[in-house]
Amino acid sequence: MFAVTATHTDNDDPLAGLTLGEHPEPRPAEGWTTVDVRAAALNHHDLWSLRGVGLPQERLPMVLGCDAAGIDEDGRPVIIHSVVGDATVGEGDETLDPKRSLLSEVHDGTFAERVAVPRRCLVPKPDGLSFEEAACLPTAWLTAYRMVFEKAGVEPGAPVLVQGAGGGVASAVIQLASTIGLRVYATSRSEHKRQEAERLGAYQAVPAGERLPERVQAVFESVGAATWAHSVRSLQPGGRIVVCGATSGPAPSAELAHVFFRQLSVVGSTMGTRHQLGRLAEFLVRTGVRPRIDRVLPLTEAKEGFRAMEQGELMGKVVFTT
């Protein structure tokens, strides 16, 4: 079958190890099943994998891709929950299983015509969502859902900040948070993306690092080093940073004096449970919110999507169709 794989990893030139071509058919283990992929979405995770982050040499070649929607063995439309983990070990939450992995870390991922997944990872796809829309949900949108609804601890009407409006996670946070009535400020390096952020529901979008008109109760962080100091300084006393990623680097100054003196909280967030993925899909059906998709490409043109992500050109998600 056709697949997009990492054949070697290179921190400085991640696209050098991106290989498109034939790959062996999946062979589902006991308790696993095969899904015919209709659409799969690109995440920054796929670039990290090509840089060798979380993907050691001995696991190569590895089919990339965490996210997909497709047809299961019984002919039902499904969304794949990408977390391969044991919910009982994680007290009901598979993301707390210390041995959890995402598809494409230990087991082949979704950028292929077919993918093997644990049967429990299948979530029914509502009719109201297209395969392309549904494919955006399992990583970026699920992460955003948990950040907004489980971790942020803010009530509708509260001011919040989303760093890096163009990102898959960030654009999802803007859409979810504005839909429930949060007053969403957003930053972006790009004027075009700031305009798009306001179209997606942001109350006001400002250049990265610019002082906000007011301090916020929560900040949604996925950018890391480039925006961390601004995030800390943008919070009201008692405010909270919810952080899921560090695209620009994981080790900024912790700004500890600000953290203790203004009694700030830093809360980590990763993915979401399979049940949350089902509720997220239902939320989109109920509200009419749909993922901002930057472009849809055939899987055979995947390199274009990876290149655009590496260059930081995207506003929202890239979706590949098989």
Ligand SMILES: NC(=O)c1ccc[n+]([C@@H]2O[C@H](COP(=O)([O-])OP(=O)(O)OC[C@H]3O[C@@H](n4cnc5c(N)ncnc54)[C@H](OP(=O)(O)O)[C@@H]3O)[C@@H](O)[C@H]2O)c1
């Ligand atoms: N913990 C989890 O479960 C989880 C889940 C999903 C993602 N993540 C992580 O979250 C991060 C975002 O993922 P994504 O898929 O949303 O990525 P993406 O679509 O490629 O977005 C990249 C983001 O980086 C921002 N950015 C701002 N300044 C930057 C700089 N100086 N250098 C590089 N990038 C800069 C961009 O903002 P502008 O272009 O608008 O300025 C944009 O928001 C990644 O690090 C990813 O690994 C973690």
